[in-house]
Amino acid sequence: MLxxxxxxxxxxxxxxxSERLSLxxxxxxxxxxxxxxxxxxxxxxxxxxxxxxxxxxxxxxxLRNPLAEPYLLGVSNGAALGTxxxxxxxxxxxxxxxxxxxxxxxxxxxxVYQMARSRTGMNVERLVLSGVIVTTFLSSIIVLLTSVxxxxxxxxxxxxxxGDLSQATYEGFYLTFAAATVGTxxxxxxxxxxxxxxxxxxxxxxxxxxxxxxxxxxxGLASLLVGTxxxxxxxxxxxxxxxxxxxxxxxxxxxxxxxxxxxxxGAIFVVLADTVARTAISPRELPVGAITALVGAPxxxxxxxxx
Amino acid sequence: xxxxxxxxxSYGNRDVVRGVSFDLxxxxxxxxxxxxxxxxxxxxxxxxxxxxxxxxxxxLDGRRLDSYSRREIAQRIAVVAQENExxxxxxxxxxxxxxxxxxxxxxxxxxxxxxxxxxEAISKCDLVKFGGRLMNELSGGExxxxxxxxxxxxxxxxxxxxxPTANLDLEHQAMMFRLVRERCQTCRAAAMVITHDLxxxxxxxxxxxxxxxxxxxxxxxxxxxxxxxxxxxxxxxQVLLDENPASGKVRVxxxx
Amino acid sequence: xxxxxxATALVLLSAGCGDTGPHGPLESEVRRSIVIDDLGRQxxxxxxxxxxxxxxxxxxxxxxxxxAGDRLVGVTTYxxxxxxxxxxxxxxxxxxxxxxxxxxxxxxxxLVSTASQLESFMQTLEQQSIAVYVTxxxxxxxxxxxxxILGKLFGTDEQANKEAAGMxxxxxxxxxxxxxxxxxxxxxxxxxxxxxxxxKDSFLTEIVERAGGDAVTKxxxxxxxxxxxxxxxxxxxxxxxxxxxxxxxxxxEVFRSSKAVRNxxxxxxxxxxxxxxxxxxxxxxxxxxxxxxx
Numbered sequence: 001m002l003x004x005x006x007x008x009x010x011x012x013x014x015x016x017x018s019e020r021l022s023l024x025x026x027x028x029x030x031x032x033x034x035x036x037x038x039x040x041x042x043x044x045x046x047x048x049x050x051x052x053x054x055x056x057x058x059x060x061x062x063l064r065n066p067l068a069e070p071y072l073l074g075v076s077n078g079a080a081l082g083t084x085x086x087x088x089x090x091x092x093x094x095x096x097x098x099x100x101x102x103x104x105x106x107x108x109x110x111x112v113y114q115m116a117r118s119r120t121g122m123n124v125e126r127l128v129l130s131g132v133i134v135t136t137f138l139s140s141i142i143v144l145l146t147s148v149x150x151x152x153x154x155x156x157x158x159x160x161x162x163g164d165l166s167q168a169t170y171e172g173f174y175l176t177f178a179a180a181t182v183g184t185x186x187x188x189x190x191x192x193x194x195x196x197x198x199x200x201x202x203x204x205x206x207x208x209x210x211x212x213x214x215x216x217x218x219x220g221l222a223s224l225l226v227g228t229x230x231x232x233x234x235x236x237x238x239x240x241x242x243x244x245x246x247x248x249x250x251x252x253x254x255x256x257x258x259x260x261x262x263x264x265x266g267a268i269f270v271v272l273a274d275t276v277a278r279t280a281i282s283p284r285e286l287p288v289g290a291i292t293a294l295v296g297a298p299x300x301x302x303x304x305x306x307x
Numbered sequence: 308x309x310x311x312x313x314x315x316x317s318y319g320n321r322d323v324v325r326g327v328s329f330d331l332x333x334x335x336x337x338x339x340x341x342x343x344x345x346x347x348x349x350x351x352x353x354x355x356x357x358x359x360x361x362x363x364x365x366x367l368d369g370r371r372l373d374s375y376s377r378r379e380i381a382q383r384i385a386v387v388a389q390e391n392e393x394x395x396x397x398x399x400x401x402x403x404x405x406x407x408x409x410x411x412x413x414x415x416x417x418x419x420x421x422x423x424x425x426x427e428a429i430s431k432c433d434l435v436k437f438g439g440r441l442m443n444e445l446s447g448g449e450x451x452x453x454x455x456x457x458x459x460x461x462x463x464x465x466x467x468x469x470x471p472t473a474n475l476d477l478e479h480q481a482m483m484f485r486l487v488r489e490r491c492q493t494c495r496a497a498a499m500v501i502t503h504d505l506x507x508x509x510x511x512x513x514x515x516x517x518x519x520x521x522x523x524x525x526x527x528x529x530x531x532x533x534x535x536x537x538x539x540x541x542x543x544x545q546v547l548l549d550e551n552p553a554s555g556k557v558r559v560x561x562x563x
Numbered sequence: 564x565x566x567x568x569x570a571t572a573l574v575l576l577s578a579g580c581g582d583t584g585p586h587g588p589l590e591s592e593v594r595r596s597i598v599i600d601d602l603g604r605q606x607x608x609x610x611x612x613x614x615x616x617x618x619x620x621x622x623x624x625x626x627x628x629x630x631a632g633d634r635l636v637g638v639t640t641y642x643x644x645x646x647x648x649x650x651x652x653x654x655x656x657x658x659x660x661x662x663x664x665x666x667x668x669x670x671x672x673x674l675v676s677t678a679s680q681l682e683s684f685m686q687t688l689e690q691q692s693i694a695v696y697v698t699x700x701x702x703x704x705x706x707x708x709x710x711x712i713l714g715k716l717f718g719t720d721e722q723a724n725k726e727a728a729g730m731x732x733x734x735x736x737x738x739x740x741x742x743x744x745x746x747x748x749x750x751x752x753x754x755x756x757x758x759x760x761x762x763k764d765s766f767l768t769e770i771v772e773r774a775g776g777d778a779v780t781k782x783x784x785x786x787x788x789x790x791x792x793x794x795x796x797x798x799x800x801x802x803x804x805x806x807x808x809x810x811x812x813x814x815x816e817v818f819r820s821s822k823a824v825r826n827x828x829x830x831x832x833x834x835x836x837x838x839x840x841x842x843x844x845x846x847x848x849x850x851x852x853x854x855x856x857x
Contacts, residue, residue, distance in 0.1 A: 017793050028820075037792045037817060066394055159757050159789060166792060167756050192415075196405050200391030205357050207461070208381030208409030253395040256416065283783060283794035 002264040006046070013042040013271045017278055041168035045274040045288070046267035047176035048165070048233050049243075051183060051225040053266025056240020057247070057258050058187050061194040062218045063127055064201075066248075066303075069241040070226045073127075074134035076237070078108025079223075079230035080161060081138055084145055086231075087157075098175055102227030108134055109219045163236035163289020165274050172232040179228040183221050184263045190214055191255035198253065236289045238296025239266050245303055308333055308497050309354065309384070309465050314363035316346070316353050316521075323349045324521040328363075329514075331465070333495045336488060338508035338529075340501070341518035342542060347501045350518070351467050354499070355384045367465075381409035385463035387471045390454050392443070399437045399445070399453050403429055406460035428460040429453075431486060433479070447474040455483060459490065466490065466498040472507065480504075484511045505559045509533060510551070517541060530557050598716065601699035601709075602677075608694045612671045612717055619657050619676035621841035622698055623648050625706065626674065628842040629713035630722030637668050644835065644843070660684070666691050674698060676840070700840050702769045703848060707731055710842060730845045734773075737852045741775030747855055749776035750800035750823070753787055755811050758795060762788045767837055770844065774852040776802065792817045802855060806838070807831040830854040 017038050052070065059068040070076045082104025083097050090096035115130035146157055160167075187194075193214045196204040205211050229236070243266045247258050273291040280286055309331040316324040324346040331337055339347050352358040354365060356372055365372040367383060375383075385406065406428070407421040417425075429438055432452040442450060451474045458466055466487060472480040488511055490496050502508050508515055508529065515532040517525040519541045525532045538546045544561050551558040594610045616637035617623040623642040626632055632647055637654040652668070655661040657676070662684050665673060672694045675681065681697065688695050696716075700709040707730045714723020749771050753759040761767045761778070764786040771778040779798045780790065796817040803814050803823040811834075818824050832850055836843040 017791070032817075032820065033793045033796050037796065061395075064394065164757060166758070166789070192408060192411075195401070196408055198395050199393050199397065199402065199405065202357065202388065203391060203405070205377065206355060206381065206386040206388070207405055207457075208378040210377050248396070252401075253397055254401065278791060283791045284785070284788040285791050 002261060002268075006264050006268050009268045009271050010042055010046060013045070013275045014038055016275055040170050040173050041165050041274070041278075042271055044168040044173045044176060044232055045165050045270045047173060047180045048229045048236060049239055049266035049268070049270030050180040050263040051176060051229040051266075052236060052239040053243040053262040053269070054180075054183055054187055054259050055222045055225040055229075057244035057255070057262045058190075058194065058218050059222055059240070060244055061198045061255055061258075062215060064198055065128060066245060067241070068128065068131075069238075070222060071235065071237050071240065072135060073131035074108040074112055074138055075105045075222060075226045076230055076235045077135050077138035077142065078104040078106070079227045080104070080235050081142055081145075082107075082227070083231050083234075084142065084157065088145075088149070094171060098228050098231040101231035102224055105223035105227040105230070106220070108138060109223050113215075113219065159287055160234040161289075162287035163234045163292065164287045165233050165277075166285060168232070176228050176232050179224055180263065183225045184260055186217065186221055187259045188256065190217060191259050194218075194255040194259075195253070198255070234287070234289065236270060236292055238292045238300065239269060242296045242299050242303075243269055246299075308368060309499075310366045311354070312364050312366070314353065314360045314365060316349055316358060317361045322361075322521060324353070324518075326363075327516075327518075327521075327523050329516060329523075329526060331497045331499055333464070333497050334491050335497050335513045336491060336511055337497075337499045337514045337516060338502055338512035339499055339516050339518065340503070340505065340508055341524070345518040346521040347518055348469055351386070351388075351469050351499070351501060354467055355386055356380050378409050381461065381463070383463055384465045384467060385458035385461040387455050387458045387466065387468040389469065389473070390450050397442050398439055399429065399434060399442060400425060400439065402442055402453055403457045403460050406457040409461065424462065425456075425460045428456040431459060432456040433482065448476060448479060451475055452479060452483075455486070459486070462494070464494060464496040466496060468498060468500045470501050470503065472502065472504065480507065487511070505533060505538075506551070509557045509559065510554060533557050533559055598696070600697045602697045604697060606672075606694050606696050608672055608696075608716075610718070614668065614670045614672075615717075616654065616665055616668060616670040616673045617642065618654075618660055618673065618679050619839075620644070620835070621839035622674045622676055624839065624841035624843060625698070625700075625709055625713055626717075628710045628723070628726045629717060630719035630726070631713065631717040634717065636670060637665060662687055666693070672696055702766050703734055703773065703844050706840055706842060706844050707734075726842070730842060733845050734848060737774060737848055741852060741856060745856070746775060746777045747801040747828075748779050748798070749802045749804060749855065750779050750795070750798060750818075751804045751806070752811060752814060753806050754808075755813060755815050758790050758792060758815050758817075759787055760790050760795075762786055766840055766844070767847075770837075770848050771804075771851060774848055774855055776851065776855045796821075801826070801828060803829045804851065804854070805829065805831045806834045808834045828854075 055070050059070065059073065060066055079101040082100035086096035086100040112127065112130045112134045115133065116127035193204065193209045196207055196209050197211065197214065201211055244258060244262045247261050247265055251257055251261065270288065270292070273295065274288045277286040277288040277291050310329065312328050314324065314327050315322055327350060329337065339350065341347055349358060353360050367375060403425045404417055404421065407417055407425060411417065411421060429435060432455055434452055434456060437445060437449065442453065451471065455471060468487070471483050475483060484507060487498050487500070491498055500512070512529060514527065515529050516523055517532050517537060524541055525537050533548065535546055535548055538544065538559070547560040547562055549558050595607065596610065597605050597607055600606050613634060614636045615626065615631065615634045617626055617635060618639060620639060620642045623635065623638050624644055626635060627645055635651050638648055638651045639656045639660065640653045641656055642648045654664045657678050658680065670693060673688060674696050677697065677699045685695055698709060700706040707727050710723050710727045714720045751761045751767055751771065753761065760780045762783040762785045763781050768778045768781045779800055783790065795815065799821050801822045803818060805811050805814065814824060814829055823829055832847065836847045
């Protein structure tokens, strides 16, 4: 059913934009608008949404915390910093961005993990706290960099940092599509183990889960997913937090269903948000991250109070 | 089935358990008793491989414990420990089905036989009316029984229980031990139980290990371990020992 | 005897009223007056204004054009024109000037543009009795008039008026040269990715129009909007002006089939002269007119 909804959303996204397009009889330039600009952007939005949503779902299960989110844990910021460094030092290369973003996300995740380890094993509270420390630390480096960089480069970044799909290319789409697909498949394969880990790390160990290995896989995948997403579109916030939550409210906590469904729901969410971002103040544009935050924050507060 | 030879377990520089040896054979129940901090929980954790031993060796079904994967261990040893509260909505059935993880495939969904095994464990623990409910809707004692059901659902032949009767009422305390003994006898299983209730230990255990400061103070049958002198030295209390008129087992009464 | 007393009294009185000696102008030579700045604020100044600080590159250029460049004792790190500005002491940049250094330089007046965050340091400067004058020239007419106003402020009227007259003449020449019939569609690209252009609140829009072009984005609100690529593509401009900076060397991808790119009518223009509301706006006007009407 969600697949149908996704198809519908994609179709809606494609048919709406700052320029009106008739469905048939497309002129040359209208075709260019559709295929060169709108289509890759909508497809990228879907993949970014899927990636961020399943990264969030997996991290929440792993850390046993419904509030775990790539952004809160510093993974997004690590990826953003990596992307910025790619931009500053490797301007020409289109490979540099996702690679450095992945590296940045990985480094941030590793830092959080190391900080949170203690003699008695991984403590969830410590992990979340370490995540906050790493996030804020990386945030300040990013702010420092944006202050020091010249005004010309600064302009582009401020917008991008808030989540911006306007630079969508087919390359970016292929990359995030690959990451999202790999991510969904691998995470779904670990879903049963995640179900156990959600209950408790000790329980998971006792009942046969190779906890260390699963943790590594999840962290690695989350870095990959968040890294490619951020490299393509900046930090789109709240997707990894809200989408899995809502999915769980609808169908329960079994990760074998939560993970794939979050992928679709995340795709829908971001495509919708981006459609608003593209058309609300047409012909000007808003950053898509602003829309997801506008929607996400109140939903988040509502969810917090329900608990 | 499960034997330990001169094992020591340390946290950093400190030896939490030292020189413990025992042999858990099929159809046997060993009670593990001792004051708080004596190292009982640590010992249990080492027995299923979640905590490493610094000295000595543990053998499971003829092979060294550390030669098994976690999945293989989970197929042979099931744990009943204090329950972790989860912030996610999990139903009782889902919780118990976790016990079938080690015998299934990682990708797959539970088979029909998995579900029927889980349901059987649920009914044995008197939880049938809670099957579809969420864990956090149950009381502490009810959740404790779910934890037992999960362990039973594994069909593992070794059960390790860490104070399984802590939150249970009288009816369910007796039920818990009876279930464990029944499992041991009908499935040729074995169990080691940490308990503070010396009378329950005397009633159900074939052997008792009395642990003090990480070392085995005494090891043997209940009548041999539960003596006035032992209990006085280890627990610092005066006790009165007599015979339980119903079962003939030793009965411990503390003199306050 | 009375005369002596009176004379002594007179001397004593006049000594009390005035500053003595070589540290500054005699009190009687300093004229206090109140002037109104471009925001309508009343600014109390003490003429002659000898030590001047500028907090924006556009202001620095205007002060030099008005003939008072030699009075500048402090400018921002981005003040790179004219060349003489390079040797003046730097006091930070427009957004974050060093208040301490400003105060240490003991200026008679501090000239700021509306790009500065006024509220944050106004109070401090006012407490030090330092006059703050805000300039906000609008369009070409505004900057020309601004040069005249600065001339009056600094007492360099002659040079300032001459400069202003020269600017007017050059602008008039442009007005004559353009062909009324031909108004090519012009897109000004400020940044390539993300795609930023000029909107109706930017003075550049007026300049493009005056130079004889049809600024395609003149209806878009705000001064520097981020434009949807679809709209940009549909605009199909005949001329593309690139503000010459590192992130803007080429037109955006969406323009690759546009008339401008196909006909090679893509021009680069110095970013400083089109981003500063100062005297070089006239240079910008001339250059753009030149591009549009070859």
